[in-house]
Amino acid sequence: xxxxxxxxxxxxxxxxxxxxxxxxxxxxxxxxxxxxxxxxxxxxxxxxxxxxxxxxxxxxxxxxxxxxxxxxxxxxxxxxxxxxxxxxxxxxxxxxxxxxxxxxxxxxxxxxxxxxxxxxxxxxxxxxxxxxxxxxxxxxxxxxxxxxxxxxxxxxxxxxxxxxxxxxxxxxxxxxxxxxxxxxxxxxxxxxxxxxxxxxxxxxxxxxxxxxxxxxxxxxxxxxxxxxxxxxxxxxxxxxxxxxxxxxxxxxxxxx
Ligand SMILES: O=C(O)CCC(=O)C(=O)O
Numbered sequence: 001x002x003x004x005x006x007x008x009x010x011x012x013x014x015x016x017x018x019x020x021x022x023x024x025x026x027x028x029x030x031x032x033x034x035x036x037x038x039x040x041x042x043x044x045x046x047x048x049x050x051x052x053x054x055x056x057x058x059x060x061x062x063x064x065x066x067x068x069x070x071x072x073x074x075x076x077x078x079x080x081x082x083x084x085x086x087x088x089x090x091x092x093x094x095x096x097x098x099x100x101x102x103x104x105x106x107x108x109x110x111x112x113x114x115x116x117x118x119x120x121x122x123x124x125x126x127x128x129x130x131x132x133x134x135x136x137x138x139x140x141x142x143x144x145x146x147x148x149x150x151x152x153x154x155x156x157x158x159x160x161x162x163x164x165x166x167x168x169x170x171x172x173x174x175x176x177x178x179x180x181x182x183x184x185x186x187x188x189x190x191x192x193x194x195x196x197x198x199x200x201x202x203x204x205x206x207x208x209x210x211x212x213x214x215x216x217x218x219x220x221x222x223x224x225x226x227x228x229x230x231x232x233x234x235x236x237x238x239x240x241x242x243x244x245x246x247x248x249x250x251x252x253x254x255x256x
Contacts, residue, residue, distance in 0.1 A: 006090045015154030015192035016178075017091070022083045023135060023183040032137050034072035035103050035206055038065060052112035053165040060112035060198060063105035068208060069232055075101060079210050080237045084133060084185060088238065091187060092129055092214050095239030099123065099130060099211040100230050106145050106206075111199025113145060116170040119190035119211070120158050123228035128157075129214035130190040137206040141179045144201040147186055147194060148175025154191035172197055215241040 011017040023031070042048045042065070051064035068075040078084070079098055088096045100123075106112060119132060140146035150170065161168055172195050178186060188194055190211070199205045215236070219226040233249055234241070 006087050008090050011091050011187065014149075014151040016149045016151065016186060016188040016194075017087070018178055018180060019087050019185045019187060020181070021183050022087070022185040023078070023081065025183065027078065027081070028137055028182045030074045031078055031135070031208060032206065034068075034074035035105070035137065035208070038068070038071050038103065039063060039105065041071075050112075053114060053167075054163060055115060055165060055167065056112050059110055061107050061110050062112040063107065064102055066100060066102045067230055067232055068101045068103050075208065078135060078208065079235075085238045087185070087187060088131065088133065088212055092131055092212060093239075095215050095241065096212050096237050097215040097241060098235040098237055099213050099233055100228065101208070101210050101232065104207045104209060105204055106199035107204050108202050109200060111145055111205055113172065113198045114195045115165065115167040116148075116150070116172060116175060116193050116195040117161060117165065117167050118153075118159060118193055121161050121166040123190070123211070124158070124220040125190075125213060125217045126220060127214065127217040128189070128191055129217040131212050132186075132188050132190065133210045133212065134186045134188070135208040135210070136180045136182050136184045136186070137208065138203065139179075139181050140205055142177050142197065143199075144203065144205040145197045145199040146177050146179050146205075147196045147207075148172060148177050149186075149188055150175050150193040153193040154189040157191060159193075168193060212237070215243050218247070
């Protein structure tokens with residue numbers, strides 16, 4: 001990937017950008033290993049819940065775990081990968097801050113779909129700088145539930161969403177399927193309408209999703225408190241945080 005391939009105008013116009021070969025085969029393999037170890041660790045424990053979104057078929061399964069960089073340093077390296085930062089600094093600006101991370105595994109033949117939604121209602125901000133980087137650990141296509149986006153939908157701004165999963169009345173088919181290769185990253189604004197279909201293939205579809213923002217972008221507070229907070233939030237991956245003393249998380253260690 002070279003900097004000339006970062007088509008910032010395309011991102012601004014369409015609200016997404018598919019960046020090819022951001023991670024090399026070795027980096028993908030390292031993340032696959034780390035992700036499989038997380039799955040092995042939770043298997044058979046109370047942590048191994050189905051994280052499929054509300055409203056999807058009951059047999060559909062999603063293995064979705066947050067804070068992956070606290071499980072394995074492979075994800076810390078991935079979150080601060082220089083090739084990814086080259087893209088993020090062109091799209092967000094020189095200062096880039098991690099907001100949160102998660103892994104999403106759609107198991108074979110029953111991997112849960114994501115109904116169409118914007119990410120905005122889960123973690124609203126005032127300047128809408130929040131951008132997702134979805135790292136593909138497997139080749140994706142329509143059969144295994146690749147991501148779909150509605151190009152240009154970010155320009156509509158925040159839309160009225162429904163239910164606990166903040167879904168929109170937009171059929172999945174309205175989203176353009178974006179098949180990708182392992183190592184590719186799909187960037188999209190948290191205002192871009194997106195979703196993905198069921199994984200009906202014989203193999204798992206594994207993605208790691210990292211959310212970033214400009215540290216100057218203030219979260220919308222509820223009763224004076226930011227709602228979507230987790231450890232690792234606020235880590236600077238590029239530039240500096242001029243707002244550290246005004247806004248930083250205060251965590252309390254609680255018994256598990
Ligand atoms: O990875 C996917 O299929 C979709 C993930 C997604 O839309 C989300 O986590 O908001």
